[in-house]
Amino acid sequence: MMRSTERYNYYKLQKKFRFFIDGRICCRCGKKAKWTAHRIANTETNVAIYTWQVIDHNINIVPVCDNTECNSSYNIGFDDNKCKKIYELIKLNMETQINNYVYYAEINKKIGVKN
Ligand SMILES: [Zn+2]
Secondary structure, eight states: OOOOHHHHHHHHHHHHHHHHHHOSBOTTTOSBOOEEEESSOOOHHHHHHHOHHHHTSTTTEEEEOSOHHHHHTTOOTTOHHHHHHHHHHHHHHHHHOOOHHHHHHHHHHHHTOOO
16 A cells, blocks of 8 residues: 555565565565565555554554565454454553664654664
8 A cells, every 4th residue: 555755664664674684585585575465464554543553553563575475474454353453562662662763763863864
């Protein structure tokens, strides 16, 4: 689904963070990862339910290769209980923890240093 510029910049940062933590390898097969799979799928319905900040949050995305089987293996959209658990983790992360990467990116921006 199409992302607004604000959403795209947020997603880019979340993806960068995920690749930094997990490496650029597919979490399912170990090949080079180019994309991210969404645990709660990136659909209009899910964005309306959870917000795009949750859908594109680094906890909801997983590095994967271009194999659609690897991508779809992380989809938990059919399991309401798992979606609820992921949502709770993301909410907790957003409410109580400082995302260091975002924090330092802000500092770097303010002092004019590249990330
Ligand atoms: Zn793979």
